[in-house]
Amino acid sequence: MIDKESVFKLSYGLFILTARDGEKDNGCIINTVQQVTDSPLRISITVNKSNYTHDMIKKTGLFNVSVLTQSVPFSVFQHYGFKSGRDTNKIVSGNVPRGENGVVYISAFTNAFISGKVINEVDCGTHTVFIADVTEAQTLSDEKSVTYQYYFDNIKPKPQPQKKKGFICEICGYVYEGDELPENFVCPICKHSADAFKPL
DSSP: OBOGGGGGGGTTOOEEEEEEETTEEEEEEESOEEEEETTTTEEEEEEETTSHHHHHHHHHOEEEEEEEBTTOOHHHHHHHOSSTTTOSOOBOOSSOOBOTTSOBOOOTTEEEEEEEEEEEEEEETTEEEEEEEEEEEEEOOOOOBOOHHHIIIIISOOOOOOOOOEEEETTTOOEEESSSOOTTOBOTTTOOBGGGEEEO
16 A cells, blocks of 8 residues: 655655564664655665665665654664664564565654665665665654754753863852862952852
8 A cells, every 4th residue: 555645754854764684673764765756656765884774675675664753752763873874783673563565664753654665776885775666655643754953953862061170259250170179279360269269
């Protein structure tokens, strides 16, 4: 079954790419899925060669793409790896559904999945572009797809500023950096003693 509405969810999204080799299912996160033609319905994906999922697709020619939604937690990115080449072996486990091609797709935090059968591939150095016929496409929810911008603004944890070690003069605001303030220290700005300082 091909629901063409599900293909519209591909624009500017982040995706979990899954493939299967024997008894093993593997997944990784990619950000490059494009519709190539409408009739026949074809898509292209770009996958880092260092990724185990890449090897599975090369071997079997089959894959699924699950379109992530805005409700996806950061733990999903931690599990599958945000960059397609960073983690080489991300086994998909648990009770997960399979498409008609036998490959798992991720139903949690996704709004659609699309199955592809590779018809051509282009070697791009560190990556391979796979061009595939769409063999199945299903819409799973109406939730909006997550974009790079949404990921950075709402999902990726913000870096915590490192707290400076030191002491501040309560009189003039001068900051002395260090673990300990010498007892005989004198503020170089207002000339008050160490008693005028408090820890940051």
